[in-house]
Amino acid sequence: MPLLASKTNMQDLVGVYLDSNHPPLPRQTYQIITAPYEYVVSLPSKGRRDLFTDALNRWLKVSESDTRGIKQIVDTLHNASIMVDDIQDESSQRRGRSSTHMVFGIAQTINSAMFSINEAISRAQRLCGSEGVQVVIDELSTLYTGQSYDIHSSQNMSCPTVEEYIRTIDGKTGGLFELNARLMVLMTPTKIDYAILRRLVILLGRYYQLRDDYNGIQQPVSDKQKAQQLATPWCEDLDGGKYTLPLIHLLNSGEEEHLIKSVLSMRHATGKMEDAAKYGILERLQRAGSLEYTSNILEVVHQELVEELDRVSVSLGFENPEMRLLIDMLKK
DSSP states (O other): OOSSOOHHHHHHHHHHHHOSOOOOOOHHHHHHHHHHHHHHHTSOOOOHHHHHHHHHHHHHOOOHHHHHHHHHHHHHHHHHHHHHHHHHTTOSEETTEEOHHHHHOHHHHHHHHHHHHHHHHHHHHHHHHHHHHHHHHHHHHHHHHHHHHHHHHHHHTOOOOHHHHHHHHHHTHHHHHHHHHHHHHHHOSSOOOHHHHHHHHHHHHHHHHHHHHHHTTOOOOSHHHHHHHHHSOOSHHHHTTOOOHHHHHHHHTTSSHHHHHHHHHHHHHHSSOOHHHHHHHHHHHHHTTHHHHHHHHHHHHHHHHHHHHHHHHHHHTSOOHHHHHHHHHHTO
Protein backbone atom coordinates (compact mmCIF):
# COMPACT_ATOMS: atom_id res chain seq x y z
CA MET A 1 0.00 0.00 0.00
CA PRO A 2 1.51 3.39 -0.96
CA LEU A 3 2.23 5.76 1.90
CA LEU A 4 0.64 8.67 0.07
CA ALA A 5 -2.73 8.49 -1.62
CA SER A 6 -3.05 9.62 -5.21
CA LYS A 7 -4.30 13.12 -5.87
CA THR A 8 -7.70 11.78 -6.95
CA ASN A 9 -8.04 9.63 -3.86
CA MET A 10 -6.98 12.52 -1.64
CA GLN A 11 -9.69 14.74 -3.11
CA ASP A 12 -12.24 12.03 -2.37
CA LEU A 13 -10.99 11.75 1.20
CA VAL A 14 -11.03 15.45 2.00
CA GLY A 15 -14.09 16.33 -0.04
CA VAL A 16 -16.39 15.94 2.95
CA TYR A 17 -14.46 18.70 4.73
CA LEU A 18 -14.64 21.12 1.81
CA ASP A 19 -18.18 20.62 0.51
CA SER A 20 -20.37 23.57 1.59
CA ASN A 21 -23.58 22.01 0.28
CA HIS A 22 -24.16 19.19 2.74
CA PRO A 23 -27.88 18.63 3.46
CA PRO A 24 -29.11 19.56 6.95
CA LEU A 25 -29.10 17.00 9.73
CA PRO A 26 -31.99 14.50 9.49
CA ARG A 27 -35.25 14.98 11.35
CA GLN A 28 -34.07 12.45 13.91
CA THR A 29 -31.72 15.17 15.15
CA TYR A 30 -34.69 17.43 15.92
CA GLN A 31 -36.27 14.58 17.84
CA ILE A 32 -33.11 14.39 19.91
CA ILE A 33 -33.08 18.11 20.70
CA THR A 34 -36.81 18.31 21.42
CA ALA A 35 -37.12 15.07 23.45
CA PRO A 36 -36.43 16.74 26.84
CA TYR A 37 -38.96 19.47 26.04
CA GLU A 38 -41.58 16.93 24.94
CA TYR A 39 -40.99 15.07 28.19
CA VAL A 40 -41.73 18.08 30.38
CA VAL A 41 -44.81 18.87 28.26
CA SER A 42 -46.09 15.36 29.02
CA LEU A 43 -46.05 15.96 32.79
CA PRO A 44 -49.39 16.61 34.55
CA SER A 45 -50.53 20.24 34.34
CA LYS A 46 -53.58 22.16 35.55
CA GLY A 47 -53.65 24.27 32.39
CA ARG A 48 -54.21 27.52 34.24
CA ARG A 49 -52.07 29.58 31.86
CA ASP A 50 -54.48 28.71 29.06
CA LEU A 51 -57.42 29.59 31.31
CA PHE A 52 -55.80 32.97 31.97
CA THR A 53 -55.37 33.60 28.25
CA ASP A 54 -58.99 32.67 27.56
CA ALA A 55 -60.19 34.88 30.41
CA LEU A 56 -58.22 37.85 29.05
CA ASN A 57 -59.74 37.23 25.67
CA ARG A 58 -63.19 37.90 27.07
CA TRP A 59 -62.09 41.54 26.96
CA LEU A 60 -59.55 41.54 24.13
CA LYS A 61 -61.36 39.62 21.34
CA VAL A 62 -58.17 38.22 19.80
CA SER A 63 -58.80 35.80 16.93
CA GLU A 64 -58.80 32.08 17.68
CA SER A 65 -55.68 31.41 15.59
CA ASP A 66 -53.71 34.26 17.17
CA THR A 67 -54.81 33.20 20.66
CA ARG A 68 -53.64 29.67 19.94
CA GLY A 69 -50.28 31.00 18.75
CA ILE A 70 -49.82 33.10 21.90
CA LYS A 71 -50.64 30.10 24.07
CA GLN A 72 -47.93 28.15 22.25
CA ILE A 73 -45.38 30.91 22.84
CA VAL A 74 -46.19 31.23 26.55
CA ASP A 75 -46.33 27.47 27.12
CA THR A 76 -43.00 26.99 25.37
CA LEU A 77 -41.27 29.64 27.46
CA HIS A 78 -42.86 28.35 30.67
CA ASN A 79 -41.80 24.76 30.04
CA ALA A 80 -38.29 25.80 29.01
CA SER A 81 -37.97 27.88 32.18
CA ILE A 82 -38.97 25.03 34.50
CA MET A 83 -36.48 22.71 32.78
CA VAL A 84 -33.72 25.14 33.71
CA ASP A 85 -35.23 25.98 37.13
CA ASP A 86 -35.13 22.33 38.19
CA ILE A 87 -31.42 22.19 37.38
CA GLN A 88 -30.70 25.42 39.24
CA ASP A 89 -32.80 24.31 42.24
CA GLU A 90 -31.34 20.79 42.20
CA SER A 91 -34.90 19.43 42.11
CA SER A 92 -35.11 15.71 41.40
CA GLN A 93 -38.87 15.71 40.81
CA ARG A 94 -41.43 17.83 39.00
CA ARG A 95 -45.17 17.27 39.41
CA GLY A 96 -44.58 13.85 40.95
CA ARG A 97 -42.29 12.64 38.14
CA SER A 98 -38.55 12.72 37.60
CA SER A 99 -37.27 16.16 36.59
CA THR A 100 -36.21 16.45 32.97
CA HIS A 101 -32.48 16.58 33.72
CA MET A 102 -32.76 13.41 35.81
CA VAL A 103 -33.92 11.61 32.65
CA PHE A 104 -31.91 13.31 29.89
CA GLY A 105 -28.97 14.77 31.79
CA ILE A 106 -28.12 18.40 32.47
CA ALA A 107 -26.38 19.18 29.16
CA GLN A 108 -29.15 17.85 26.90
CA THR A 109 -31.85 19.48 29.04
CA ILE A 110 -30.20 22.91 28.88
CA ASN A 111 -29.68 22.55 25.13
CA SER A 112 -33.32 21.60 24.59
CA ALA A 113 -34.52 24.49 26.76
CA MET A 114 -32.41 27.01 24.82
CA PHE A 115 -33.64 25.60 21.50
CA SER A 116 -37.24 25.88 22.73
CA ILE A 117 -36.74 29.52 23.78
CA ASN A 118 -35.34 30.25 20.32
CA GLU A 119 -38.39 28.59 18.77
CA ALA A 120 -40.70 30.73 20.92
CA ILE A 121 -38.95 33.92 19.83
CA SER A 122 -39.22 32.85 16.17
CA ARG A 123 -42.92 32.14 16.65
CA ALA A 124 -43.40 35.57 18.25
CA GLN A 125 -41.70 37.16 15.23
CA ARG A 126 -44.02 35.37 12.81
CA LEU A 127 -47.16 36.07 14.82
CA CYS A 128 -46.62 39.53 16.30
CA GLY A 129 -43.70 41.02 14.38
CA SER A 130 -40.85 42.97 15.94
CA GLU A 131 -43.08 44.31 18.74
CA GLY A 132 -43.84 40.76 19.83
CA VAL A 133 -40.16 39.86 19.85
CA GLN A 134 -39.44 42.91 22.01
CA VAL A 135 -42.15 41.87 24.49
CA VAL A 136 -40.62 38.39 24.76
CA ILE A 137 -37.11 39.80 25.21
CA ASP A 138 -38.31 42.30 27.85
CA GLU A 139 -40.13 39.70 29.92
CA LEU A 140 -37.39 37.06 29.58
CA SER A 141 -34.93 39.63 30.89
CA THR A 142 -37.27 40.29 33.82
CA LEU A 143 -37.63 36.55 34.44
CA TYR A 144 -33.86 35.92 34.40
CA THR A 145 -33.29 38.83 36.78
CA GLY A 146 -35.90 37.51 39.21
CA GLN A 147 -34.39 34.04 39.04
CA SER A 148 -30.93 35.48 39.75
CA TYR A 149 -32.18 37.02 43.01
CA ASP A 150 -33.86 33.75 43.97
CA ILE A 151 -30.66 31.78 43.33
CA HIS A 152 -28.54 34.36 45.16
CA SER A 153 -30.72 34.12 48.27
CA SER A 154 -30.63 30.32 48.28
CA GLN A 155 -26.93 29.92 47.58
CA ASN A 156 -25.83 32.55 50.07
CA MET A 157 -28.51 31.76 52.68
CA SER A 158 -29.48 35.43 52.56
CA CYS A 159 -33.08 35.88 53.66
CA PRO A 160 -34.77 38.58 51.53
CA THR A 161 -37.08 41.21 52.95
CA VAL A 162 -40.76 40.84 52.14
CA GLU A 163 -40.48 43.66 49.59
CA GLU A 164 -37.48 42.00 47.92
CA TYR A 165 -39.36 38.72 47.79
CA ILE A 166 -42.44 40.30 46.22
CA ARG A 167 -40.26 41.99 43.61
CA THR A 168 -38.66 38.60 42.88
CA ILE A 169 -42.14 37.09 42.40
CA ASP A 170 -43.02 39.93 40.03
CA GLY A 171 -39.91 39.07 38.03
CA LYS A 172 -40.37 35.30 37.88
CA THR A 173 -44.02 34.22 38.08
CA GLY A 174 -45.34 37.67 37.26
CA GLY A 175 -43.09 37.95 34.22
CA LEU A 176 -44.84 35.13 32.39
CA PHE A 177 -48.28 36.50 33.27
CA GLU A 178 -47.25 39.90 31.90
CA LEU A 179 -45.73 38.32 28.80
CA ASN A 180 -49.03 36.57 28.11
CA ALA A 181 -51.13 39.69 28.64
CA ARG A 182 -48.85 42.00 26.63
CA LEU A 183 -48.86 39.68 23.61
CA MET A 184 -52.65 39.44 23.77
CA VAL A 185 -52.94 43.24 23.89
CA LEU A 186 -50.64 43.48 20.85
CA MET A 187 -53.03 41.32 18.83
CA THR A 188 -56.36 42.75 20.04
CA PRO A 189 -58.59 44.52 17.50
CA THR A 190 -59.92 46.63 20.39
CA LYS A 191 -58.32 49.83 21.66
CA ILE A 192 -57.60 48.46 25.14
CA ASP A 193 -54.38 49.77 26.70
CA TYR A 194 -52.28 47.31 28.70
CA ALA A 195 -52.02 49.88 31.50
CA ILE A 196 -55.69 49.16 32.32
CA LEU A 197 -54.91 45.47 32.90
CA ARG A 198 -51.42 45.67 34.40
CA ARG A 199 -52.26 45.83 38.11
CA LEU A 200 -54.71 42.94 37.80
CA VAL A 201 -52.07 40.86 36.00
CA ILE A 202 -49.39 41.65 38.60
CA LEU A 203 -51.68 40.83 41.53
CA LEU A 204 -52.69 37.58 39.86
CA GLY A 205 -49.04 36.54 39.49
CA ARG A 206 -48.36 37.37 43.14
CA TYR A 207 -51.39 35.47 44.38
CA TYR A 208 -50.50 32.45 42.25
CA GLN A 209 -46.98 32.25 43.75
CA LEU A 210 -47.99 33.01 47.34
CA ARG A 211 -50.67 30.32 47.16
CA ASP A 212 -48.02 27.91 45.86
CA ASP A 213 -45.76 28.88 48.79
CA TYR A 214 -48.55 28.14 51.24
CA ASN A 215 -49.65 24.85 49.68
CA GLY A 216 -46.07 23.64 49.37
CA ILE A 217 -45.23 23.77 53.07
CA GLN A 218 -48.13 22.18 54.92
CA GLN A 219 -47.97 19.85 57.93
CA PRO A 220 -49.43 16.37 57.21
CA VAL A 221 -52.25 15.66 59.63
CA SER A 222 -52.37 11.85 59.67
CA ASP A 223 -49.94 8.92 59.78
CA LYS A 224 -51.16 7.88 56.32
CA GLN A 225 -50.33 11.30 54.88
CA LYS A 226 -46.94 11.19 56.58
CA ALA A 227 -46.19 7.81 55.03
CA GLN A 228 -47.25 9.07 51.61
CA GLN A 229 -45.07 12.16 51.96
CA LEU A 230 -42.05 10.19 53.13
CA ALA A 231 -42.38 7.96 50.05
CA THR A 232 -42.05 10.96 47.71
CA PRO A 233 -40.33 14.36 47.93
CA TRP A 234 -42.30 16.88 50.02
CA CYS A 235 -41.73 20.46 51.10
CA GLU A 236 -39.32 20.65 48.15
CA ASP A 237 -38.84 24.39 48.64
CA LEU A 238 -36.91 23.47 51.80
CA ASP A 239 -34.80 20.98 49.82
CA GLY A 240 -33.93 23.77 47.41
CA GLY A 241 -33.19 26.25 50.19
CA LYS A 242 -35.88 28.58 48.84
CA TYR A 243 -37.03 31.53 50.91
CA THR A 244 -40.81 31.45 50.60
CA LEU A 245 -43.14 33.82 52.46
CA PRO A 246 -43.79 31.47 55.44
CA LEU A 247 -40.05 30.95 55.95
CA ILE A 248 -39.30 34.68 55.62
CA HIS A 249 -41.92 35.41 58.29
CA LEU A 250 -40.45 32.72 60.56
CA LEU A 251 -36.92 34.11 60.29
CA ASN A 252 -38.14 37.66 60.90
CA SER A 253 -40.08 36.54 63.98
CA GLY A 254 -36.88 35.76 65.90
CA GLU A 255 -38.10 32.18 66.51
CA GLU A 256 -34.74 30.42 66.98
CA GLU A 257 -33.33 32.24 63.96
CA HIS A 258 -29.80 30.84 64.33
CA LEU A 259 -31.08 27.27 64.63
CA ILE A 260 -33.24 27.65 61.52
CA LYS A 261 -30.32 29.05 59.53
CA SER A 262 -28.10 26.18 60.69
CA VAL A 263 -30.70 23.65 59.55
CA LEU A 264 -31.00 25.41 56.19
CA SER A 265 -27.23 25.38 55.77
CA MET A 266 -27.09 21.59 56.19
CA ARG A 267 -29.00 21.02 52.95
CA HIS A 268 -26.01 22.39 51.01
CA ALA A 269 -24.00 19.33 52.05
CA THR A 270 -26.58 16.75 50.93
CA GLY A 271 -28.66 18.62 48.32
CA LYS A 272 -31.82 18.13 50.36
CA MET A 273 -33.19 18.51 53.87
CA GLU A 274 -33.76 15.50 56.09
CA ASP A 275 -37.39 14.69 56.91
CA ALA A 276 -36.82 15.18 60.64
CA ALA A 277 -35.45 18.67 59.97
CA LYS A 278 -38.48 19.47 57.81
CA TYR A 279 -40.85 18.46 60.58
CA GLY A 280 -38.86 20.64 62.97
CA ILE A 281 -39.24 23.67 60.72
CA LEU A 282 -42.93 22.97 60.17
CA GLU A 283 -43.48 22.89 63.93
CA ARG A 284 -41.73 26.25 64.29
CA LEU A 285 -43.76 27.70 61.42
CA GLN A 286 -46.90 26.73 63.28
CA ARG A 287 -45.64 28.06 66.60
CA ALA A 288 -44.54 31.40 65.12
CA GLY A 289 -47.87 31.85 63.32
CA SER A 290 -46.11 31.94 59.94
CA LEU A 291 -48.67 29.76 58.17
CA GLU A 292 -51.52 31.78 59.64
CA TYR A 293 -49.76 34.98 58.56
CA THR A 294 -49.37 33.65 55.00
CA SER A 295 -53.03 32.58 54.94
CA ASN A 296 -54.09 36.07 56.05
CA ILE A 297 -51.95 37.70 53.36
CA LEU A 298 -53.53 35.42 50.78
CA GLU A 299 -56.98 36.58 51.89
CA VAL A 300 -55.95 40.23 51.56
CA VAL A 301 -54.43 39.76 48.09
CA HIS A 302 -57.41 37.69 46.91
CA GLN A 303 -59.86 40.37 48.05
CA GLU A 304 -57.80 43.03 46.29
CA LEU A 305 -57.77 40.87 43.15
CA VAL A 306 -61.56 40.69 43.18
CA GLU A 307 -61.84 44.46 43.69
CA GLU A 308 -59.31 45.14 40.92
CA LEU A 309 -61.28 42.87 38.60
CA ASP A 310 -64.38 44.93 39.37
CA ARG A 311 -62.49 48.16 38.60
CA VAL A 312 -61.19 46.82 35.28
CA SER A 313 -64.65 45.53 34.34
CA VAL A 314 -66.16 48.97 35.00
CA SER A 315 -63.37 50.65 33.02
CA LEU A 316 -63.88 48.34 30.02
CA GLY A 317 -67.66 48.45 30.25
CA PHE A 318 -68.51 44.79 30.83
CA GLU A 319 -68.00 41.90 33.24
CA ASN A 320 -65.55 39.03 32.82
CA PRO A 321 -67.03 35.87 34.42
CA GLU A 322 -64.14 33.73 33.12
CA MET A 323 -61.57 35.86 34.96
CA ARG A 324 -63.69 35.81 38.12
CA LEU A 325 -63.92 32.02 37.92
CA LEU A 326 -60.13 31.73 37.48
CA ILE A 327 -59.49 33.92 40.53
CA ASP A 328 -61.85 31.76 42.57
CA MET A 329 -60.18 28.57 41.29
CA LEU A 330 -56.75 29.79 42.40
CA LYS A 331 -58.07 30.09 45.94
CA LYS A 332 -58.74 26.34 46.17
